[in-house]
Amino acid sequence: MTETLDIASIRKDFPILSREVNGHPLVYFDNGASSQKPQQVIDTISHYYQYENSNIHRGIHTLSQEATTAYEEARKTIQKFINAKHDHEIIFTKGTTDAINLVASSFGKKFLNEGDEIIISTMEHHSNIVPWQIICEEKGAILKVVPINDKGEFLVDEYEKLLSDKTKLVAVTHVSNTLGTINPVKEIIAKAHQKEALVLIDGAQAVPHTKVDVQELDADFYAFSGHKMFGPTGVGILYGKEGLLNSLPPYQGGGDMIKTVTFEKTTYNDLPHKFEAGTPNIVGGIALATAVDYINEIGIDKIETYEHELLNYATEQIKQIEGVRIIGEAQKKASVLSFVVDGTHPTDIGTIIDKLGIAIRTGHHCTEPLMNRFNIPGTARASFAFYNTFEEVDTFINALKRAVGMLL
Amino acid sequence: MTIKEIQEEIVDEFALFDEWMDKYEHIIELGKELPLIDEKFKTEENLIKGCQSRVWLHAELIDGKIIFTADSDAIITKGIIALMIRVFSNHSPKEIAESDLFFIDQIGLREHLSPTRSNGLVSMVKQIKMYSIAFQAKA
Numbered sequence: 001m002t003e004t005l006d007i008a009s010i011r012k013d014f015p016i017l018s019r020e021v022n023g024h025p026l027v028y029f030d031n032g033a034s035s036q037k038p039q040q041v042i043d044t045i046s047h048y049y050q051y052e053n054s055n056i057h058r059g060i061h062t063l064s065q066e067a068t069t070a071y072e073e074a075r076k077t078i079q080k081f082i083n084a085k086h087d088h089e090i091i092f093t094k095g096t097t098d099a100i101n102l103v104a105s106s107f108g109k110k111f112l113n114e115g116d117e118i119i120i121s122t123m124e125h126h127s128n129i130v131p132w133q134i135i136c137e138e139k140g141a142i143l144k145v146v147p148i149n150d151k152g153e154f155l156v157d158e159y160e161k162l163l164s165d166k167t168k169l170v171a172v173t174h175v176s177n178t179l180g181t182i183n184p185v186k187e188i189i190a191k192a193h194q195k196e197a198l199v200l201i202d203g204a205q206a207v208p209h210t211k212v213d214v215q216e217l218d219a220d221f222y223a224f225s226g227h228k229m230f231g232p233t234g235v236g237i238l239y240g241k242e243g244l245l246n247s248l249p250p251y252q253g254g255g256d257m258i259k260t261v262t263f264e265k266t267t268y269n270d271l272p273h274k275f276e277a278g279t280p281n282i283v284g285g286i287a288l289a290t291a292v293d294y295i296n297e298i299g300i301d302k303i304e305t306y307e308h309e310l311l312n313y314a315t316e317q318i319k320q321i322e323g324v325r326i327i328g329e330a331q332k333k334a335s336v337l338s339f340v341v342d343g344t345h346p347t348d349i350g351t352i353i354d355k356l357g358i359a360i361r362t363g364h365h366c367t368e369p370l371m372n373r374f375n376i377p378g379t380a381r382a383s384f385a386f387y388n389t390f391e392e393v394d395t396f397i398n399a400l401k402r403a404v405g406m407l408l
Numbered sequence: 409m410t411i412k413e414i415q416e417e418i419v420d421e422f423a424l425f426d427e428w429m430d431k432y433e434h435i436i437e438l439g440k441e442l443p444l445i446d447e448k449f450k451t452e453e454n455l456i457k458g459c460q461s462r463v464w465l466h467a468e469l470i471d472g473k474i475i476f477t478a479d480s481d482a483i484i485t486k487g488i489i490a491l492m493i494r495v496f497s498n499h500s501p502k503e504i505a506e507s508d509l510f511f512i513d514q515i516g517l518r519e520h521l522s523p524t525r526s527n528g529l530v531s532m533v534k535q536i537k538m539y540s541i542a543f544q545a546k547a
Binding site: 344350407 | 428433436461484
């Protein structure tokens with residue numbers, strides 16, 4: 001194995017990783033749910049409240065101008081990170097869910113008509129299913145679902161069969177939160193564009209683990225969350241192509257999103273402010289940029305390589321345990337290891353290994369239709385970040401063996 | 409024995425275990441041992457759906473006493489259910505309605521009754537109380 005990163009020194013940046021849980025050193029393998037924060041991000045947050053706090057965009061005073069500058073600089077940092085063409089294509093949201101709801105609502109209201117179709121896939125998170133169901137029901141549109149194979153791979157040929165002139169939008173995850181599958185989003189986007197359908201990519205599980213270039217992908221919309229990429233909770237991003245965002249009606253009304261308001265007629269502000277009604281999570285946006293700087297400093301390519309080695313190692317080790325079945329064996333996977341153990345329930349495994357200091361996720365992972373596809377109630381899921389180690393994988397495997405021994 | 413006395417008995421039993429591991433092993437054994445519910449009662453109606461695990465609870469009033477049977481697809485949850493049934497089943501609706509559930513806390517399993525755990529146990533306790541009130545009203 002190639003040690004591409006200085007993990008020991010990286011771990012020192014994450015204070016939480018040195019704590020104990022139930023008398024054992026914490027092994028944090030629930031990064032798919034939320035990642036931990038480096039000291040740099042924590043410092044940005046406290047520094048902001050100690051020295052810079054004020055409201056943005058509307059103030060004449062120095063503090064407000066400093067805060068506005070920091071917030072708008074953060075937008076530029078994120079723009080460069082995903083290689084968007086313009087900084088005003090970066091919309092701050094509460095998170096991925098909020099971003100998807102924005103598109104479903106604004107796009108749906110204006111462009112969706114009765115009989116139109118929206119395509120999603122079997123492996124979508126509830127947050128990339130329910131917003132589309134809501135708008136489809138409202139507009140009399142139809143939701144179509146692309147099936148997957150037993151390995152958990154998106155079936156491109158089935159997708160092509162579903163695409164038609166009626167398809168208005170395709171909403172697919174870049175990386176499955178439950179299976180780890182990396183979807184061929186560039187190909188998915190290109191095929192949709194041939195039918196003049198737009199594409200939204202749910203990038204919540206992709207951005208922390210792999211290089212994302214929205215222009216190279218040619219994504220129309222790309223959504224992701226701050227807290228899964230070492231930034232704060234309550235902040236996320238919607239990227240949208242300039243022309244598209246301009247064509248959509250606002251999502252919410254309020255301060256900051258207007259140009260002028262009279263009781264007769266209100267005109268809306270320009271991008272990105274048109275979609276950012278009310279005082280945003282200012283410190284969240286600024287600290288998210290710190291998280292991006294942190295990722296950039298380590299290098300997303302190095303992160304991807306290292307996590308891939310970690311995943312391969314964990315996969316090989318877990319396969320040695322009798323009765324383990326991995327859910328999600330796609331050719332291309334990000335650092336998610338979902339599994340079930342014959343004769344045991346995932347929640348029992350999660351409960352026991354928690355007592356040994358190991359944090360994993362159990363349950364349906366907000367992907368109930370996917371669980372139904374595999375005919376299982378849920379899985380146990382270990383999801384890795386670059387600060388995890390091979391030794392931690394060993395600790396996890398030993399704990400898992402112990403749990404299985406107790407349960408069977 | 410009263411509901412209170414049974415709970416005290418369980419607390420004493422669990423005092424023998426120093427380690428969480430032994431405690432859990434005991435609970436797992438309880439979960440494995442007991443056939444807790446007749447398959448015919450594992451209906452949608454009796455299902456309490458948690459995010460993590462599922463719980464089935466059935467109640468019948470026999471000779472003025474409520475007989476509870478229950479099950480879960482998760483073994484630790486099932487073990488705790490076995491304890492709850494030992495505590496609550498075969499008591500009058502009035503006794504159950506007026507009882508105070510304290511043993512879970514005292515044997516150090518409070519986390520399993522946390523609403524965030526979403527294993528169906530919290531709803532099960534509520535449901536047990538509901539049955540006791542409903543059967544009291546009937547009597």
